[in-house]
């Protein structure tokens with residue numbers, strides 16, 4: 052019998068050598084980084100169990116393994132690529148888009164993804180804790196144009212159900228807020244995070260709830276995810292997926308179309324395909340906008356329209372994600 056999700060999370064692999072041994076690999080197979088204390092290594096066992104043993108190029112392994120390419124210094128890559136400190140009026144609250152705010156209730160994630168654009172984000176200065184909730188609610192009261200609250204991270208589902216329930220119940224008192232969205236990797240990485248209490252909470256709330264899952268490769272979606280996706284759907288949660296276009300992991304038409312079909316099979320619709328945010332330490336994952344456009348054209352030919360994610364990039368200061376024009380004569384690459 053599986054242990055509870057907190058235990059599975061606590062017993063994540065945090066030592067690279069333990070993971071390599073488990074996967075029947077050695078340090079000779081991969082250029083492992085020696086010092087990654089700034090952005091630790093963490094990967095829970097249910098996710099590891101979807102990796103192929105003996106394969107140093109496994110697309111799930113490459114998302115989480117710290118390698119020496121992280122040391123590359125590339126012009127245009129910085130610690131703060133989205134300049135989120137300029138849209139951070141209250142601790143734990145980012146107001147980038149007019150009708151939506153994003154809350155970073157927790158600085159913890161289910162897993163540490165090496166391409167993460169918030170890998171240098173000062174979560175410790177931006178964790179409101181339960182004491183900071185009132186400042187968030189005050190801000191929302193003063194900004195009645197905000198109709199949607201996005202719980203992001205860190206990962207909002209790293210918060211336990213009791214605390215999450217208290218937060219949602221308080222938020223429900225604000226009439227201007229109608230929509231609640233979770234951006235999370237937890238149900239993928241540790242499917243047991245989809246607890247009965249969470250489902251009841253999501254089904255009971257007056258909010259229209261959506262959950263944007265974050266997966267990048269079809270191999271993340273094994274059969275263990277079918278029941279939790281079904282349960283979320285039955286709790287009236289709209290399920291979407293966003294991916295990051297990652298060199299060496301999903302930058303092919305077949306990888307992206309396989310992912311879209313698998314998502315659909317499990318009741319999830321593709322939402323966004325992001326160009327990599329240019330964060331220091333992740334330049335080896337970068338795929339150019341030109342290549343992305345060519346991939347998207349191939350995807351459009353292969354898939355029905357409802358399975359084609361929108362190719363977007365984030366531009367600091369823009370009031371929305373910026374869609375990439377797939378058919379303009381001259382592609383903007385910079």
Ligand code: SF4
Pocket residue numbers: 159160161162163164166167168169170204205206236265
């Ligand atoms: S789950 Fe999201 S926020 Fe957390 S490390 Fe991965 S990409 Fe970053």
